Amino acid sequence: MNKKIHIPPSEITPRHVYLSRRDFLKAMGIAGAGAALLAACGVPEGGGAQSPAGTAAPGDAGIGRQTDELGDGVNTYEDITNYNNYYEFTTDKQGVASLARDFKTSPWTVEVGGLVDNPKTYDVDDLLRKFPQEERIYRLRCVEAWSMVIPWMGFPLASLLKEAGPTSDAKYVRFETLNDPAQMPGLKNRLYPWPYQEGLRLDEAMNDLTLLATGLYGELMPPQNGAPLRLVVPWKYGFKSIKAIVKIELVAGQPSTMWSTIAPNEYGFYANVNPDVPHPRWSQATERRIGELKRRPTLLFNGYAEQVAHLYDGMDLSKNF
Amino acid sequence: MRFRYTPLQIAVHLGAWFPLALLAFDFFTGSLSANPIQDLERRTGSAALTLLVLMLACTPLNALFGWQEALKRRRALGLYAFMYASIHLLVFAGLDYGLSWALILDAVVEKRFVLIGTAAFLLFIPLAVTSFRFWMVRMGKNWKRLHRLVYVIAPLAVVHFAWARKGDIFRLQGDIMRPLVYGLIVLLLLGLRLPPLRRAAVSFRTRVLLLVPGRDPTP
Numbered sequence: 001m002n003k004k005i006h007i008p009p010s011e012i013t014p015r016h017v018y019l020s021r022r023d024f025l026k027a028m029g030i031a032g033a034g035a036a037l038l039a040a041c042g043v044p045e046g047g048g049a050q051s052p053a054g055t056a057a058p059g060d061a062g063i064g065r066q067t068d069e070l071g072d073g074v075n076t077y078e079d080i081t082n083y084n085n086y087y088e089f090t091t092d093k094q095g096v097a098s099l100a101r102d103f104k105t106s107p108w109t110v111e112v113g114g115l116v117d118n119p120k121t122y123d124v125d126d127l128l129r130k131f132p133q134e135e136r137i138y139r140l141r142c143v144e145a146w147s148m149v150i151p152w153m154g155f156p157l158a159s160l161l162k163e164a165g166p167t168s169d170a171k172y173v174r175f176e177t178l179n180d181p182a183q184m185p186g187l188k189n190r191l192y193p194w195p196y197q198e199g200l201r202l203d204e205a206m207n208d209l210t211l212l213a214t215g216l217y218g219e220l221m222p223p224q225n226g227a228p229l230r231l232v233v234p235w236k237y238g239f240k241s242i243k244a245i246v247k248i249e250l251v252a253g254q255p256s257t258m259w260s261t262i263a264p265n266e267y268g269f270y271a272n273v274n275p276d277v278p279h280p281r282w283s284q285a286t287e288r289r290i291g292e293l294k295r296r297p298t299l300l301f302n303g304y305a306e307q308v309a310h311l312y313d314g315m316d317l318s319k320n321f
Numbered sequence: 322m323r324f325r326y327t328p329l330q331i332a333v334h335l336g337a338w339f340p341l342a343l344l345a346f347d348f349f350t351g352s353l354s355a356n357p358i359q360d361l362e363r364r365t366g367s368a369a370l371t372l373l374v375l376m377l378a379c380t381p382l383n384a385l386f387g388w389q390e391a392l393k394r395r396r397a398l399g400l401y402a403f404m405y406a407s408i409h410l411l412v413f414a415g416l417d418y419g420l421s422w423a424l425i426l427d428a429v430v431e432k433r434f435v436l437i438g439t440a441a442f443l444l445f446i447p448l449a450v451t452s453f454r455f456w457m458v459r460m461g462k463n464w465k466r467l468h469r470l471v472y473v474i475a476p477l478a479v480v481h482f483a484w485a486r487k488g489d490i491f492r493l494q495g496d497i498m499r500p501l502v503y504g505l506i507v508l509l510l511l512g513l514r515l516p517p518l519r520r521a522a523v524s525f526r527t528r529v530l531l532l533v534p535g536r537d538p539t540p
Contacts, residue, residue: 075355083355094354144487191494259487262494273496281484283428291353294419317390 007157037316068137068149072289072301075148077217079290084224085142086243088177088184090195096224103183103223105244110229114174114249117165124228128214131155135218136211138234141273141302145282148290152232153215160208166202170250173205174198175231178244193262198242199255199269200233201302201311209234209307212245235301235308237271272312273302277321322526333394337401340368341408361412366485369405372398376507377475381513385526396452399471406442434484441477444470472489472511479504 050312066074084096110127113119133153141147161173179195181187187194204210211232214221221227226243233240239259249255266279275285275298286295301308312320344364347353353360374436376398379391413435421476430433448468450456457464479500490504512518 061469077354087496093356142357146359165333189498191488193494262492263487263489266489278431281432282433283424283432285427286424287415288356288358293358293416295421296425 016112019068029255030277066137066151068139070139071119071298072139072149074137074151075290080148080150080216081222081224083148083290085144085238086186086224086226087189087192088186088244089224090186097222099185100223103220103227103244105223105228108228108246110245110248112160112164112248114251115167115170116250117167119165120164124214127155127160127212127229131159133214136213136232138209138211138232139302140232140234140238141287141298143267143271143279143282143284144235144238145284145287145298146285147302151217152211152213153218154211154213154232156208157210157212158208160203160212161202161250164248164250166250169252172247172251172254173200173202174247174251174255175200175242175245176249177242178246193258196242197255198231198240198257199251200240201254202250203311204233204308207308207311209304235273235304237273239267240271265293270312270317270320272308272317272321273298274300274317274321276300277318327390329390329394330397333401335395337372337397340364340405358412358416360488362409362417365405365409365412366482369402369409370482370503372402372405373471373475373478374503374510376402377471377507377510381510381519381522384519385522400449400452403445406445410439410442434481437477437484438481439475441481442476443479448474472514475507475511476504479507 068074082095082097083194086092086096086100089096089099106125108124109121109193111119111121120302133155135151135153137149137151139147140150157173158199175195175198178184179187186192200210211234213226213230213232216222216225221230229245230243231241240257254269257267257269259271260269266281273284278284284298287298288295299305326390340465344361347360348357376395379395379398382391414420414425418428429439430436448470451464451467452458462466472487482503483490483497484498486496488497490497490500513522
């Protein structure tokens with residue numbers, strides 16, 4: 001799909017006209033007329049497994065139909081699944097999809113333990129059955145100052161944590177990514193303190209916005225987006241949303257996180273999206289929404305201040321960045 | 322009529338246009354990433370730095386291996402490096418920041434990597450402008466003095482690159498492999514310009530060549 005050329009026109013062409021042009025291009029055979037018609041009619045595609053890169057994808061023609069609560073359209077499946085920061089595979093965002101194609105996500109177990117009453121190792125399929133899967137359309141703001149709107153599927157982390165039953169000593173949640181260099185070539189790079197680990201304060205983890213995502217666009221999560229299970233914390237920079245989780249641990253002290261280990265002066269534990277707290281490299285005041293030409297202002301807590309600002313009452317956000 | 326261009330000359334010109342041609346190709350075939358402006362920034366920056374390093378390699382190549390033709394290619398390499406640096410800057414200011422001067426000024430002042438990159442580019446301008454014979458003749462000794470600025474520009478460009486990646490080059494952690502490699506090469510190329518190091522390198526080369534039967538060690 002010739003996505004480069006469509007960007008400038010989208011800025012000057014009324015959206016519905018531009019959308020029908022996209023559908024027209026698709027119908028001309030780029031994605032297959034049938035798929036485009038199905039998508040245009042809003043019929044969910046039942047086909048399931050699509051090859052990850054570059055082919056017809058669920059909802060691809062539907063940009064603009066689904067929006068977040070601020071009215072911004074979701075990004076295309078193509079963009080979401082071919083522009084990935086996933087250093088366990090490669091630092092090349094376009095290269096992740098092909099390297100992750102054969103990533104084995106089944107069987108997959110997640111260990112939930114630490115300071116909990118009911119430690120348990122779950123099979124990810126059981127999690128999918130046990131907790132109702134819901135769609136959440138969230139903005140994802142990368143610390144590199146680009147952003148997307150993504151229709152995730154998943155369930156609140158709080159549901160799982162409630163079942164585990166954190167003890168009174170549990171103050172933080174620590175997450176860990178799979179560490180399998182045979183499948184994830186980037187792990188051979190010794191310049192990173194693998195495995196990837198992340199953490200949240202318990203109240204952040206229990207917030208209803210915090211999602212354990214299992215899919216996007218109504219389908220199972222593609223490997224390059226963190227299959228089979230990833231965290232999504234929409235008011236924090238993207239690197240907090242750890243992928244391919246194998247371990248969730250309740251702990252008493254603030255856990256180390258990978259990026260704050262690498263460069264503590266640049267990546268804090270909280271990493272809340274905040275246009276007023278600059279990062280040494282990237283302006284955090286503005287961002288580029290993928291698919292748009294002009295920068296747009298970055299919102300405090302990525303636009304979720306109403307739901308999460310109270311978590312940080314009385315904290316100096318420029319110190320606790 | 323004899324063909325006027327040497328193989329090295331052809332390689333320099335074709336090689337220098339290649340990154341731009343590839344960018345144009347990827348643009349028109351839709352092979353850039355979902356964030357094409359970032360692609361443009363990264364790839365033009367990479368090309369500029371690579372050409373700058375190649376330009377710095379010319380003098381040591383002549384000193385060590387007697388490859389005099391390399392000296393003749395310095396200007397073209399330098400000007401191509403400047404071309405890519407200019408496109409890099411135009412993409413940054415024009416496309417990335419939409420010529421919003423307030424935002425650009427903020428970025429330059431606040432972000433150390435933008436500041437350093439800007440400094441490197443500003444220092445590069447007088448070199449590009451005076452790279453022609455007219456100025457060489459007119460400036461005399463000062464021409465050489467001025468053009469030694471490249472010994473400052475290249476390290477600045479490497480630091481700019483290193484700080485634009487996620488990681489910490491001084492702690493050797495993160496996405497710093499490429500900046501590190503560029504940095505070591507620049508360090509080596511600058512080091513070989515120091516008389517003691519150059520003499521050591523030349524004598525080492527002479528001894529190595531003496532081991533090869535039938536080779537004349539003098540260039």
